[in-house]
Amino acid sequence: MIDFRSDNVHSVPDQIINALIDANKGTISSYGGDQLTKKACDLLSKTFNKDLSSFFVSTGTAANSLALSNITPPFGTIFCGEDSHIYLEECNAPEFFSNSAKLFPIPTAEGKIIAEDLNRYVSSHPSDKFDMVASSLSISQATECGTIYTEKEIDRIFRIAKQKNLNIHMDGARFANVVAATNKNPSDLTWGLGVDVLSFGATKNGTLSAEAVLFFNKELCENMNQYLKRSGHLLSKMRYLSVQIIGYLENDLWLELAKKANYQANKLSRELKKFDFITVPWEREINEVFLLIPNELEKYLEKNNIKFHEWTKVSLNKKCVDDKSKFIRLVTSYNTTDDEIYNLSELITRY
């Protein structure tokens, strides 16, 4: 079997497991009142070069939903991409956690919201005194298509968001891969551009179960402790989340892992582009490779135990949609091997 289903199908690196083992001694304050949690928060402030407020949870869905609940009232609207994870794949958790704020989908191109579209949607949003209130914007960086918004693209979107008084959330489930791909400072990709709160993903890139919600705008997290507790996401044994974040950030392990994952995806993409019956709808930028392949090839790969996910054609934006091909996503991780990539390529050569 060769497994390209997701980065989260992979094992946890030794550094994270060792950090957990080292922390597994003695008694320590619970609910985050411990020194390890303080150290993790300090490391995050240092990494983002900002005095920020950090909160740790165990899933990306919880991170997104709690972040959005804090920046959106129950009667508010959250603008987001039509293919965003929060809109399509979180079982309405953002609405549930926020006590019924509304997700408002905006068309995307290669995963990106375009400034003109945002402007159009926000400008035509109802604004009578008894209407719902345009409250926040959520973008995914990297996008659901594995593409990366440029600073210019983000600047144009955020200008509109700020003009319209929207709070800004970034879903950074694969933020590490963006930093690794662009070599930019985490600060320049987030609060430097105007992001108020980031879901800083870590599990896809190596932790066992730790994600951080980072409020760069500290005024917006006044009620976060209450939201955490009432949603059942305040861990009593917080040290075990905190040490994962410490192990992840120390010695820049997070960037080392993300660089390897991106590097392997680049190799995979190069190999697969050799086949003229495979269509690449957009260029790979992080550790995800999207392809359109003939239906027969998909059956052949399945028969040969190659694992991957079929992807929603919403992301294709009507580009190349027909019944003769499948739209698929292949994801690499820090421990995807060269053999796995070249064996897949070899297998397709024999198709």
Ligand SMILES: Cc1ncc(COP(=O)(O)O)c(C=O)c1O
């Ligand atoms: C962009 C994005 N955001 C959030 C999540 C949610 O993460 P989790 O599955 O840990 O809830 C995912 C997971 O696939 C994702 O791809």
